[in-house]
Amino acid sequence: MSLSTVFVTGGAGYIGSHCIVELLSAGYEVIVVDNFVNSVNGPDGEAMALKRVETITGKSITFYECDLLDKSALEAIFAKHKIDCVIHFAAIKSVGESMEYPLLYYKNNLIGMLNLLEIMEQFGCYQLVFSSSCTVYGEPSFLPITEEHSVGNSITNVYGKTKYFIEEMLQDITHANKKWNIIALRYFNPLGAHPSGLMGEDPIKPFANIMPLISQVAMGRLPVLTIFGGDYNTEDGTGVRDYIHVMDLATGHVAALSLLQKSHQNYKVYNLGTGEGVSVLQLVKTFEKVTGTTIPFKIVERREGDISVMYANADLAEKELGWKSKHTLEEMCTDFWRWQTMNPHGYRNKTTKMTNGHH
Amino acid sequence: MSLSTVFVTGGAGYIGSHCIVELLSAGYEVIVVDNFVNSVNGPDGEAMALKRVETITGKSITFYECDLLDKSALEAIFAKHKIDCVIHFAAIKSVGESMEYPLLYYKNNLIGMLNLLEIMEQFGCYQLVFSSSCTVYGEPSFLPITEEHSVGNSITNVYGKTKYFIEEMLQDITHANKKWNIIALRYFNPLGAHPSGLMGEDPIKPFANIMPLISQVAMGRLPVLTIFGGDYNTEDGTGVRDYIHVMDLATGHVAALSLLQKSHQNYKVYNLGTGEGVSVLQLVKTFEKVTGTTIPFKIVERREGDISVMYANADLAEKELGWKSKHTLEEMCTDFWRWQTMNPHGYRNKTTKMTNGHH
Numbered sequence: 001m002s003l004s005t006v007f008v009t010g011g012a013g014y015i016g017s018h019c020i021v022e023l024l025s026a027g028y029e030v031i032v033v034d035n036f037v038n039s040v041n042g043p044d045g046e047a048m049a050l051k052r053v054e055t056i057t058g059k060s061i062t063f064y065e066c067d068l069l070d071k072s073a074l075e076a077i078f079a080k081h082k083i084d085c086v087i088h089f090a091a092i093k094s095v096g097e098s099m100e101y102p103l104l105y106y107k108n109n110l111i112g113m114l115n116l117l118e119i120m121e122q123f124g125c126y127q128l129v130f131s132s133s134c135t136v137y138g139e140p141s142f143l144p145i146t147e148e149h150s151v152g153n154s155i156t157n158v159y160g161k162t163k164y165f166i167e168e169m170l171q172d173i174t175h176a177n178k179k180w181n182i183i184a185l186r187y188f189n190p191l192g193a194h195p196s197g198l199m200g201e202d203p204i205k206p207f208a209n210i211m212p213l214i215s216q217v218a219m220g221r222l223p224v225l226t227i228f229g230g231d232y233n234t235e236d237g238t239g240v241r242d243y244i245h246v247m248d249l250a251t252g253h254v255a256a257l258s259l260l261q262k263s264h265q266n267y268k269v270y271n272l273g274t275g276e277g278v279s280v281l282q283l284v285k286t287f288e289k290v291t292g293t294t295i296p297f298k299i300v301e302r303r304e305g306d307i308s309v310m311y312a313n314a315d316l317a318e319k320e321l322g323w324k325s326k327h328t329l330e331e332m333c334t335d336f337w338r339w340q341t342m343n344p345h346g347y348r349n350k351t352t353k354m355t356n357g358h359h
Numbered sequence: 360m361s362l363s364t365v366f367v368t369g370g371a372g373y374i375g376s377h378c379i380v381e382l383l384s385a386g387y388e389v390i391v392v393d394n395f396v397n398s399v400n401g402p403d404g405e406a407m408a409l410k411r412v413e414t415i416t417g418k419s420i421t422f423y424e425c426d427l428l429d430k431s432a433l434e435a436i437f438a439k440h441k442i443d444c445v446i447h448f449a450a451i452k453s454v455g456e457s458m459e460y461p462l463l464y465y466k467n468n469l470i471g472m473l474n475l476l477e478i479m480e481q482f483g484c485y486q487l488v489f490s491s492s493c494t495v496y497g498e499p500s501f502l503p504i505t506e507e508h509s510v511g512n513s514i515t516n517v518y519g520k521t522k523y524f525i526e527e528m529l530q531d532i533t534h535a536n537k538k539w540n541i542i543a544l545r546y547f548n549p550l551g552a553h554p555s556g557l558m559g560e561d562p563i564k565p566f567a568n569i570m571p572l573i574s575q576v577a578m579g580r581l582p583v584l585t586i587f588g589g590d591y592n593t594e595d596g597t598g599v600r601d602y603i604h605v606m607d608l609a610t611g612h613v614a615a616l617s618l619l620q621k622s623h624q625n626y627k628v629y630n631l632g633t634g635e636g637v638s639v640l641q642l643v644k645t646f647e648k649v650t651g652t653t654i655p656f657k658i659v660e661r662r663e664g665d666i667s668v669m670y671a672n673a674d675l676a677e678k679e680l681g682w683k684s685k686h687t688l689e690e691m692c693t694d695f696w697r698w699q700t701m702n703p704h705g706y707r708n709k710t711t712k713m714t715n716g717h718h
Contacts, residue, residue, distance in 0.1 A: 172461035
């Protein structure tokens with residue numbers, strides 16, 4: 001007998017797919033949607049990442065290709081399945097891209113969320129875990145950042161504003177209607193991959209996160225890693241972030257869902273981070289050490305909108321969710337590299353290759 | 360030969376309809392849409408307020424019943440007409456209602472704006488005047504409020520947040536694409552009516568602004584005016600606002616449009632206010648004096664989300680738009696009362712009655 005049925009939006013993406021592994025292991029049923037805007041589909045419209053999840057867990061997943069902007073498609077899924085709760089990952093998430101295409105970001109992220117909330121209300125489904133981000137804090141006024149830190153001030157990019165706006169909406173709807181039972185999780189910087197090597201980050205959009213870029217350099221596909229800003233007021237001059245293993249994020253979502261089901265929260269917010277700041281250069285050095293590769297890099301001007309130092313105080317999640325990150329920076333690098341070398345072309349290879357790539 | 364063609368959203372509403380009088384007088388063609396959510400339609404789907412505008416100006420108006428959430432209907436109008444610029448009034452605007460129905464407010468106001476921006480971009484139309492509000496300032500940290508005052512902090516209601524979120528979107532899209540030529544007008548508190556007595560405020564939603572409420576009391580339809588909060592730190596303890604005549608707002612929009620057409624602004628924001636703070640009790644006393652009525656009132660607890668004192672510094676609009684409010688508080692009361700007594704049932708009477716109401 002399963003726990004309850006979770007509707008997962010953006011479930012074919014990086015964080016969503018890893019989270020589904022943990023949801024299935026914890027006994028949840030999942031209904032997954034994705035629009036393949038930033039995830040890989042196979043020849044029959046299947047979500048490649050979810051095939052791997054099925055391999056890892058031995059369970060099957062109900063999947064629909066569905067864009068949240070298509071409200072009637074969303075409604076049809078809620079009409080077909082008895083959905084108990086929702087985890088909303090679906091969003092476009094590139095900081096740089098969001099500055100170039102603000103209207104696209106506002107449209108996708110805000111309307112997607114509004115459609116989902118309306119459909120949930122319509123079907124009497126009030127439990128939601130929302131993917132927020134540490135970007136809602138803007139430039140930190142103190143470190144480590146707790147959930148009490150102000151939000152919405154000096155947010156330097158449109159992506160972060162979409163997350164902030166949605167948090168405000170969630171706060172307002174939960175204030176107006178106490179039936180809502182919502183947790184927003186503010187992720188710090190997700191890295192790593194499933195330890196099996198079968199799953200990982202495979203962005204199909206040109207604006208990539210740092211780990212895929214480091215990997216591309218390690219595999220000889222990019223000549224050099226570009227680091228934005230070497231003159232920050234940090235130990236080595238590069239930006240400092242709180243990198244967190246994607247499998248830790250995944251267990252964080254299961255913990256949040258479990259709390260929502262145990263007791264009514266109305267609206268809560270938790271940081272998901274390790275509490276440790278790591279510079280970009282430290283990340284590169286760790287990657288080189290655990291993988292035995294060399295990553296040539298060049299340091300260029302700071303990038304507009306980037307923040308100098310950002311890391312979490314994650315005590316509240318430990319206290320209330322009973323959750324704490326477990327994986328080290330070394331594991332984030334090892335696991336990502338395993339994924340990358342076993343799947344040099346990500347999910348776009350239908351068979352998993354046992355190769356060490358080009359290095 | 361007309362100037363250019365202005366697409367007016369929410370043009371059958373209170374501010375929109377008064378503004379159209381001034382637009383037509385200035386020589387613009389107008390294409391108007393409204394969804395009649397808070398404006399009165401006649402038996403043949405006509406906008407009652409716009410019939411009066413045609414009477415006053417002797418010009419005819421192209422009108423469509425259209426909800427901005429219906430993007431394809433919006434697209435069809437842009438395909439049919441050569442639209443040069445847009446004034447976007449359409450929004451739901453009740454502070455109290457927005458706290459009860461936040462999802463409705465976010466959906467209507469944000470998606471309406473996003474759809475409009477997308478269609479404008481699609482048709483190469485980049486000139487926009489947006490109806491913002493002084494509520495974006497939240498609790499004032501100094502008075503009178505200039506455009507440099509911080510926005511987005513401590514906004515006490517969802518309606519105000521929708522205006523703030525849209526301002527942020529407009530700022531971001533104009534930053535990303537310099538073709539945009541946008542002015543946001545931050546209204547203070549609109550009062551009054553067209554001096555002809557043929558047009559005025561006729562809310563069909565139950566949450567009403569103060570002037571219609573005062574009028575209802577004056578006409579004997581409400582026994583007493585409820586004033587929220589008598590213990591503010593003001594001269595008489597009631598809240599202080601910057602009331603501005605709706606015909607002054609109307610000329611402010613014409614001035615903004617004229618500036619956009621004369622020279623590229625990218626993005627500008629202006630306060631539209633008189634610069635004078637007036638307490639609720641002062642407003643009531645002025646109304647009694649100029650109309651010869653008596654307004655019984657009772658003072659109750661402060662209302663959640665209300666601000667104590669708020670008035671504009673409107674110097675920037677005078678300097679850059681060449682605009683300044685002209686009408687006095689007495690005129691706001693006289694003109695509203697003329698409208699109300701000539702039309703005791705607002706636009707819902709097909710014939711204009713020459714009556715003095717019930718007082």
